[in-house]
Amino acid sequence: MVEIILHHYPLSLFAEKIRRIFAYKKIAWRSVEQPMMAPKPDLTPLTGGYRRIPVLQIGADIYCDTACIARRLEQLQPEPACLPADQAGLAALIEDWADHRFMSQVVPPVVVELLPVLPPGILIDRAAMSPAMNEDVLRRAAPHALGQARLSLDRLESQLRGRPFLLGDAFSIADAACFHPVWFLKKSVRTSVRTSVRTSVRTSVGMSARLSAEIEARPALAAWFARVEGFGPGDVRPMTAAEALAIARASEPADVAGEESAAAEDLRPGDTVTITADDYGPEESRGVVARLSASEITVRRRDPAVGEIALHFPRAGYRIRKH
Known part of the structure; x- marks a missing residue:
């Protein structure tokens, strides 16, 4: 094979x-x-x-x-299945929203908090791909983007009340697409804490913990995140x-x-x-x-x-x- x-x-x-x-x-x-x-x-x-x-x-x-x-x-x-035949259109719409709009809301605040621990030159590299990834632009965008991300987290919380996954009882492409921006919020605190222990870089830990707390403050979202993360690393x-x-x-x-x-x-x-x-x-x-x-x-x-x-x-x- x-x-x-x-x-x-x-x-x-x-x-x-x-x-x-x-x-x-x-x-x-x-x-x-x-x-x-x-x-x-x-x-x-x-x-x-x-x-x-x-x-x-x-x-x-x-x-x-x-x-x-x-x-x-x-x-x-x-x-x-990850692509439910009876909800294919809805799943694709959620996927597109998560991969573009939701992702763009999460990236600025998380990247700003991760700057002390990211590789030197990373934003110069990313700015060549998109002007929006310039450091000054990201710093200016981060507060508004975080406010918008909170609204998106609220929508996910509302959708997940009373169901294990976004479209019902089974995991789908909609869950996979919405998981990765939420995972990035969580990843910010894990990466910052781990690196601060190793290098004494502590400046971003407090804010990163607050970003992660946005998930914990929403019980249905937090349970869903744990459920999807519980799949483990795979084979x-x-x-x-x-x-x-x-x-x-x-x-x-x-x-x-x-x-x-x-x-x-x-x-x-x-x-x-x-x-x-x-x-x-x-x-x-x-x-x-x-x-x-x-x-x-x-x-x-x-x-x-x-x-x-x-x-x-x-x-x-x-x-x-x-x-």
Whole structure:
């Protein structure tokens, strides 16, 4: 069986979304830890420029963006389901809200509190991806963003009263997407306390504890968080980046068959395109269209380090430019 490989790093919000799905579905996976900042010399041969985390690798098939990754995992292991057929639209709407609006509310206050313990240069790196990640901008945005995050936490608290998960009795993609911003609030206090003990950096611990207390003050939300966290780390084993690249080099793209979608507009298999996120991260991935659907695009590309690769992206949230 081809191994399922996740390229990520421990503090990544979006990687935690996928790690929760792995744990819930009890999918065995291999962990390749990538740098938090560019350059990422062991990732770009796979993605052709896309640098956001996480990235899923299955042989020579590379899945970018958690929306695409989650749906591939659902295809590989349908049970227990994370995409409820009878609530697919609602689940997708909550996922999009959490991944964009809720996440943008949580990041400024948490990052500001984590600044004493984050790697030097991290915000210079992130500002190259988005002007909103400039330190001055983040500091100015943090108070308002925290107020908005409280409103979102209240909405989650209201939705979770009387039910174990956001859509009812079972965990779903909606829970995975809402969990990772809440996890980031919790992570701020854990990271700050752990680092303060190690380095005597204590300035951010008090505020970070207050951020975490926002969760504890909402009993249904706190119980839900403990429930999802209780899935544990899952069946995970480490892998080196060199091993992952060797697997890609020894493999051929396997997930490229399928019909062209009528929703593909003027795009056709064989077209050369560049794909770029429409919110942050200006890096482009270039390839030849192999498959199109209403929701995803697959392109083939070749890299000297790994040979032929198939790159998979969701169409929502990405600009596709034909050449």
